[in-house]
Amino acid sequence: MITVALTKGRLYKDFTAYLEDNDLQQYIEPLSEDTRSLYTIVDNVKFIFAKGPDVPTYVESGVADIGIVGSDIIEEDTFNILNVSQLPFGDCHFSVAGLPDQGELRTIATKYTNVASKYFREKKMDVSLVHLNGSVELAPLLGLTDGIVDIVQTGNTLKDNGLIEYEKILEIHARLIANKRTFYTKEDEIYKFLTEIGVF
Numbered sequence: 001m002i003t004v005a006l007t008k009g010r011l012y013k014d015f016t017a018y019l020e021d022n023d024l025q026q027y028i029e030p031l032s033e034d035t036r037s038l039y040t041i042v043d044n045v046k047f048i049f050a051k052g053p054d055v056p057t058y059v060e061s062g063v064a065d066i067g068i069v070g071s072d073i074i075e076e077d078t079f080n081i082l083n084v085s086q087l088p089f090g091d092c093h094f095s096v097a098g099l100p101d102q103g104e105l106r107t108i109a110t111k112y113t114n115v116a117s118k119y120f121r122e123k124k125m126d127v128s129l130v131h132l133n134g135s136v137e138l139a140p141l142l143g144l145t146d147g148i149v150d151i152v153q154t155g156n157t158l159k160d161n162g163l164i165e166y167e168k169i170l171e172i173h174a175r176l177i178a179n180k181r182t183f184y185t186k187e188d189e190i191y192k193f194l195t196e197i198g199v200f
């Protein structure tokens with residue numbers, strides 16, 4: 001049995017759409033079930049559903065052998081995992097955004113303080129960061145900060161809140177990650193699953 005860590009966020013929709021596009025019927029139904037259960041088993045594969053930032057934690061410890069995670073998570077935090085490959089879904093990007101008539105950016109709200117501080121340090125911009133846990137678009141609207149650093153996918157959240165992108169920071173894609181030990185000790189099972197879903 002191998003354990004695959006998935007997230008039930010936005011990336012999950014992209015992953016199930018990928019399974020549908022590739023006609024991987026055996027996985028579509030069990031993974032699309034409307035249930036509060038946090039795991040499901042298909043043949044020799046146990047899928048667990050974690051919060052995005054927790055996927056690498058499960059994989060690092062080895063209780064999950066592989067995981068599918070947005071590269072935003074592994075850009076923001078450091079994990080002792082194998083960063084195996086990029087996957088053909090989950091594309092979006094990090095941007096700096098704010099109100100159309102904003103002047104200088106002195107304060108920025110974000111969930112991604114490491115990504116943001118690296119970016120502003122490289123640009124030699126003196127910016128104070130305010131850490132928020134989500135819905136960061138509220139910060140410039142309410143005057144908490146001058147702007148935000150956040151993920152943009154369709155652009156609808158920015159648009160619906162009257163915000164614009166100032167600059168793109170970094171592309172984001174789904175990534176396959178693996179435990180450094182079990183990726184080799186369970187090589188055959190992992191390889192079989194990854195081949196089946198067309199990743200290898």
Ligand code: PRP
Nearest residue numbers: 134135150151152153154155156157158
């Ligand atoms: C994410 C992200 C943006 C939005 C981008 O938020 O933080 O707000 O999605 O997607 P879009 O460009 O397609 O609108 P999410 O809905 O995951 O919630 P959170 O920010 O509260 O975590």
Ligand code: MG
Nearest residue numbers: 134135136157
């Ligand atoms: Mg958001």
